[in-house]
Amino acid sequence: MSGKTWFQEFKASIKPSLKEMRFSMSRLKDSPLSIVGIVIIIFFAIIAVLAPVLAPTNPSWAVYQSFDPFKIPRDGYNPIPTPPNDRHLLGTTEYQYDLYYGLVWGTITAFRVGLWVTFTSLAIGLLLGVLAGYYGGVIDEILMRFTDVVIAFPGLILAMALVTALGVSLDNVMLALVLVGWPSYTRVIRGEILKTKQEVYVEAAKAAGCSDLRVMLRHILPNSIYPIIIMASLDTGSIVLAAAALSFLGLGAPPDYADWGQLIARSRLWIVADPRNLLEFWHAFVYPGLFLFTFTLGWNLLGDAARDIMDPTIRRR
Amino acid sequence: MGMRAFIIRRLLLTIPILLGAVLLVFAVTQLFDPFQRVSLYASDITKISQADIQSLIQQYGLNDPVYLQFFHWIQQLLKGNLGVSRTARQPVVEALVSRFPATAEVVLLSAPLIIFIGIWLGIQSALHRDKIIDHITRASSIVGYSLPSFWLGILLISIFSVMLNLTPPPGRVDTSVFLYTEMYNTGYVKYTGLYTIDGILNGQLWITQNALGHLVLPVTVLISIQIALIVRIMRSSMLEALNKGYIVTAKAKGLPKKEVINKHARRNALIPTVTLSGLLIAGMLNGVVITETIFGLNGVGQFAANAALNIDIAAVLGFTLFSGMIFIFANLLVDISYAFLDPRIRLE
Numbered sequence: 001m002s003g004k005t006w007f008q009e010f011k012a013s014i015k016p017s018l019k020e021m022r023f024s025m026s027r028l029k030d031s032p033l034s035i036v037g038i039v040i041i042i043f044f045a046i047i048a049v050l051a052p053v054l055a056p057t058n059p060s061w062a063v064y065q066s067f068d069p070f071k072i073p074r075d076g077y078n079p080i081p082t083p084p085n086d087r088h089l090l091g092t093t094e095y096q097y098d099l100y101y102g103l104v105w106g107t108i109t110a111f112r113v114g115l116w117v118t119f120t121s122l123a124i125g126l127l128l129g130v131l132a133g134y135y136g137g138v139i140d141e142i143l144m145r146f147t148d149v150v151i152a153f154p155g156l157i158l159a160m161a162l163v164t165a166l167g168v169s170l171d172n173v174m175l176a177l178v179l180v181g182w183p184s185y186t187r188v189i190r191g192e193i194l195k196t197k198q199e200v201y202v203e204a205a206k207a208a209g210c211s212d213l214r215v216m217l218r219h220i221l222p223n224s225i226y227p228i229i230i231m232a233s234l235d236t237g238s239i240v241l242a243a244a245a246l247s248f249l250g251l252g253a254p255p256d257y258a259d260w261g262q263l264i265a266r267s268r269l270w271i272v273a274d275p276r277n278l279l280e281f282w283h284a285f286v287y288p289g290l291f292l293f294t295f296t297l298g299w300n301l302l303g304d305a306a307r308d309i310m311d312p313t314i315r316r317r
Numbered sequence: 318m319g320m321r322a323f324i325i326r327r328l329l330l331t332i333p334i335l336l337g338a339v340l341l342v343f344a345v346t347q348l349f350d351p352f353q354r355v356s357l358y359a360s361d362i363t364k365i366s367q368a369d370i371q372s373l374i375q376q377y378g379l380n381d382p383v384y385l386q387f388f389h390w391i392q393q394l395l396k397g398n399l400g401v402s403r404t405a406r407q408p409v410v411e412a413l414v415s416r417f418p419a420t421a422e423v424v425l426l427s428a429p430l431i432i433f434i435g436i437w438l439g440i441q442s443a444l445h446r447d448k449i450i451d452h453i454t455r456a457s458s459i460v461g462y463s464l465p466s467f468w469l470g471i472l473l474i475s476i477f478s479v480m481l482n483l484t485p486p487p488g489r490v491d492t493s494v495f496l497y498t499e500m501y502n503t504g505y506v507k508y509t510g511l512y513t514i515d516g517i518l519n520g521q522l523w524i525t526q527n528a529l530g531h532l533v534l535p536v537t538v539l540i541s542i543q544i545a546l547i548v549r550i551m552r553s554s555m556l557e558a559l560n561k562g563y564i565v566t567a568k569a570k571g572l573p574k575k576e577v578i579n580k581h582a583r584r585n586a587l588i589p590t591v592t593l594s595g596l597l598i599a600g601m602l603n604g605v606v607i608t609e610t611i612f613g614l615n616g617v618g619q620f621a622a623n624a625a626l627n628i629d630i631a632a633v634l635g636f637t638l639f640s641g642m643i644f645i646f647a648n649l650l651v652d653i654s655y656a657f658l659d660p661r662i663r664l665e
Binding site: 033145148149150152153154155157158163166237241244248249250251261268272275277278289293297300301304 | 340349459463622628633
């Protein structure tokens with residue numbers, strides 16, 4: 001490294017990555033669906049960031065407003081949902097919980113669930129996958145047999161059992177989804193590392209006297225991380241759906257919590273009871289469903305785009 | 318290595334996974350306190366009363382060291398006892414067996430539809446790459462994949478059953494049909510417990526017809542949620558197959574296009590789809606929990622969801638173990654059929 005500062009070295013090393021990134025961005029323009037996905041996610045991100053401005057608590061109609069902003073304020077105790085009006089932009093769901101407030105703050109919940117579960121599973125998967133793939137041996141054997149067992153269960157069902165055991169709450173839903181989710185990441189990253197380890201440039205780096213850590217961080221990881229990043233972006237949408245499904249079943253967020261799945265559960269009985277109900281109470285059912293659907297769609301479109309852009313086997317076709 | 322050796326090796330590999338699965342479920346049981354765990358060992362709900370729960374804890378050794386408890390639990394398991402369900406007020410095994418036909422009915426009807434429609438759409442998408450058919454197929458499959466199944470289910474019920482009255486209300490069959498099949502003097506025999514099949518076997522087609530009417534919406538929901546996976550994989554593997562040298566050869570030989578697609582491309586493209594049908598099975602097992610709950614099909618999935626809500630731990634864990642076993646054996650079958658399709662696998 002004589003004559004070069006670490007900064008110059010760093011600049012030189014990331015130059016090809018930047019070039020690749022520019023190429024990736026140019027690929028984005030060719031796929032309109034991925035643009036739609038990105039726009040959707042940005043739209044929801046803005047809602048989430050501006051939630052306190054968009055849906056401030058309104059003391060004039062909040063019969064009950066706790067200090068926790070995620071508790072939806074209610075305007076009375078009438079069980080029948082009210083349609084959209086001046087006081088409630090999108091109406092209220094049963095027992096007068098304000099729908100607009102619930103949807104806006106529910107966006108933060110959706111991001112929190114999706115991103116936290118995905119990042120945590122990814123981080124655990126990455127750490128254990130690297131350990132298993134790079135060192136092999138007994139650690140590898142034990143870890144892989146363990147992932148085999150967790151993967152042997154259908155995810156949502158195992159998560160449901162874990163939530164029953166841990167106690168019903170949104171935090172435990174998230175924890176259960178991580179416990180169910182990390183093994184797939186571990187497996188994929190391990191496989192990629194085993195493949196990359198065989199490459200000539202890794203041999204060369206080792207022969208040149210690089211430390212284990214340097215070989216790992218500079219040579220193996222950058223070349224084997226793409227598949228799980230793609231996997232993570234494809235997963236985020238289904239994680240949000242799974243958490244919403246558990247909330248819908250009554251195993252997740254409590255009844256006054258700003259969570260889309262829970263809001264859909266609240267509207268269910270009002271929709272299917274009578275032929276006129278769908279016309280009368282549609283707002284309580286359609287809005288939370290549309291939010292949940294659009295949010296998931298955004299992540300799935302983004303994940304699809306991420307795969308087309310990043311996967312080296314198909315990106316240059 | 319021949320086919321037989323492959324199957325034997327694969328069977329042997331299943332044993333540690335089965336043991337691991339049992340161990341994992343046992344580990345989850347340890348998260349509950351002894352009072353709750355009593356129901357995992359009991360065989361009769363009427364025997365559990367507040368008064369003698371303390372003596373039952375003693376009797377089942379629920380304060381013993383963990384390895385002893387595991388030993389007791391395995392013993393019960395081998396006897397076929399998964400404990401008693403508080404919500405169903407009957408042994409878990411009995412509850413699962415009696416509700417399984419409802420689940421089998423909806424799964425057996427949707428799975429072939431998902432596979433055939435998915436493969437067909439995937440092929441059409443690949444053959445008309447970047448044309449309008451391709452765009453529509455891809456967009457609609459990603460939309461289906463993003464729809465919350467519970468929301469779609471309720472929406473379909475409210476539109477088609479409640480408003481338009483085109484499909485029957487939730488439930489497996491109409492009440493009149495249910496009563497008819499339960500009466501002893503009608504001569505109706507429950508061969509399989511599946512209304513659609515029993516209706517045919519009893520020569521009473523109206524029962525089959527009624528049950529099919531009730532299955533239209535749940536099957537639609539399962540298809541729209543699950544089909545994306547098959548379409549996506551079939552499309553990409555078909556595209557890959559179409560670029561292979563043997564396709565060029567086949568075309569150059571002057572074979573008709575239909576033959577090239579059906580015999581050369583499709584057959585090879587099917588292999589990756591078969592390996593991923595394991596994922597489809599997991600998706601179906603997850604899917605029935607929601608679908609059965611929405612459509613009141615009273616199968617094992619609805620039973621488990623209701624049990625989870627009421628912290629009926631024997632039922633939830635029994636169902637978890639049960640679905641894990643199904644999934645493990647389904648994957649075994651998938652691997653074996655994969656080896657049949659692709660001889661290279663056997664040689665590994």
